Amino acid sequence: MQTNGTIDRNVKDYQTLMSPRQLLTDLPRTDAMTQAVQYGRTSIRNIMDGTDSRKFIIVGPCSIHDTELAHDYGARLKEVSDAVSDRLVVIVRSYFEKPRTNLGWKGLIYDPHLNGAGDIKDGLYISRRILMDNLEIGLPCATEYLETFTPQYNSDLVSWAAIGARTTESPQHRQLASGLSMPVGFKNSTQGDISVAVNAILSANGEHSFLGIDGYGAPSVVKTTGNPYTHIVIRGSNTGSNYDAQSVQDVQAMLMEAEVPPNVVIDCSHGNSEKDYSKQPIVFEEGLKQIHDGNDRIVGIMLESNINAGSQKIPSDLTGFDRSTLEYGVSITDSCIDLETTASLLKAAHKSLA
Numbered sequence: 001m002q003t004n005g006t007i008d009r010n011v012k013d014y015q016t017l018m019s020p021r022q023l024l025t026d027l028p029r030t031d032a033m034t035q036a037v038q039y040g041r042t043s044i045r046n047i048m049d050g051t052d053s054r055k056f057i058i059v060g061p062c063s064i065h066d067t068e069l070a071h072d073y074g075a076r077l078k079e080v081s082d083a084v085s086d087r088l089v090v091i092v093r094s095y096f097e098k099p100r101t102n103l104g105w106k107g108l109i110y111d112p113h114l115n116g117a118g119d120i121k122d123g124l125y126i127s128r129r130i131l132m133d134n135l136e137i138g139l140p141c142a143t144e145y146l147e148t149f150t151p152q153y154n155s156d157l158v159s160w161a162a163i164g165a166r167t168t169e170s171p172q173h174r175q176l177a178s179g180l181s182m183p184v185g186f187k188n189s190t191q192g193d194i195s196v197a198v199n200a201i202l203s204a205n206g207e208h209s210f211l212g213i214d215g216y217g218a219p220s221v222v223k224t225t226g227n228p229y230t231h232i233v234i235r236g237s238n239t240g241s242n243y244d245a246q247s248v249q250d251v252q253a254m255l256m257e258a259e260v261p262p263n264v265v266i267d268c269s270h271g272n273s274e275k276d277y278s279k280q281p282i283v284f285e286e287g288l289k290q291i292h293d294g295n296d297r298i299v300g301i302m303l304e305s306n307i308n309a310g311s312q313k314i315p316s317d318l319t320g321f322d323r324s325t326l327e328y329g330v331s332i333t334d335s336c337i338d339l340e341t342t343a344s345l346l347k348a349a350h351k352s353l354a
């Protein structure tokens with residue numbers, strides 16, 4: 001086709017991807033995995049409805065960059081999860097898509113080999129295997145959806161999904177959430193605006209028609225029913241936190257004014273910890289205190305946790321990067337608390353919810 005340079009001026013290449021159905025056929029979900037997915041989804045729905053008195057904890061690495069690490073982390077978290085499961089539903093963060101403030105590594109799906117090659121096909125296979133690994137041992141998974149096509153490739157393995165602070169206001173993400181099969185948390189904006197998340201909930205609760213792909217990869221008009229299990233995740237902002245009792249009550253008042261259930265998840269990281277992992281336990285304990293003091297609509301808490309504490313820097317241009325230089329078990333995005341701290345926080349929560 002003669003285009004005279006009117007299109008694709010800034011496009012280097014198109015690479016055809018396998019259809020979602022192809023990936024699901026190559027890496028099929030087992031019955032045991034289905035059970036783990038359903039356990040996570042049903043538990044969260046019941047907690048949101050108030051028919052299950054437990055709380056859900058979304059906990060795990062800020063991002064996964066290493067299959068071995070994910071496996072190791074999941075196995076160790078599962079032991080803690082089993083010990084607290086009568087009062088806490090533990091869902092492991094399995095985040096493969098990172099929304100960046102400007103540039104940076106975008107996550108395992110986008111650049112699985114950490115070499116800047118953008119091998120998204122491998123990223124989809126590798127990330128699906130990680131979800132399957134966790135489900136195999138009975139650990140339900142949470143993820144963030146950044147790209148609106150991604151759920152077709154992995155949502156059958158996900159029990160809870162986030163729409164992040166940078167995308168909560170995006171119509172496409174709200175429409176996407178309206179059709180997702182799992183409960184979805186909308187973050188407040190990076191500037192601390194709560195109303196964008198409240199509006200996101202209202203939008204995602206409704207029916208939509210929008211452009212997407214079906215399981216065979218065909219461009220489709222997607223018609224959704226609306227997702228009744230959406231809620232807010234308060235994550236603080238670039239200028240301060242919003243996890244104190246007054247802020248939480250103010251958020252709940254806004255939700256009730258909008259006639260949606262006042263369910264809130266407190267994110268202990270991001271703006272609430274000023275991205276300093278050592279402050280996450282303070283936020284966690286304050287959330288527990290508020291629950292203990294009677295705020296039973298705090299339905300969940302989120303922690304960013306890894307095998308080892310802190311974070312390590314990687315170059316912004318990953319071309320030629322030698323990933324063997326990375327320290328094992330340490331985040332390459334936001335700083336995380338370590339597994340020992342995670343285990344002691346979960347055990348403290350278990351005790352406090354007695």
Ligand SMILES: O=C[C@H](O)[C@H](O)COP(=O)(O)O
Nearest residue numbers: 098099100101102104333334
């Ligand atoms: O949770 C992850 C980060 O906070 C988010 O992806 C933004 O990261 P950045 O500001 O380092 O780009």
Ligand SMILES: C=C(OP(=O)(O)O)C(=O)O
Nearest residue numbers: 062164165166187235270
């Ligand atoms: C990117 C994340 O959070 P936020 O959208 O709140 O920045 C995250 O939880 O990984």
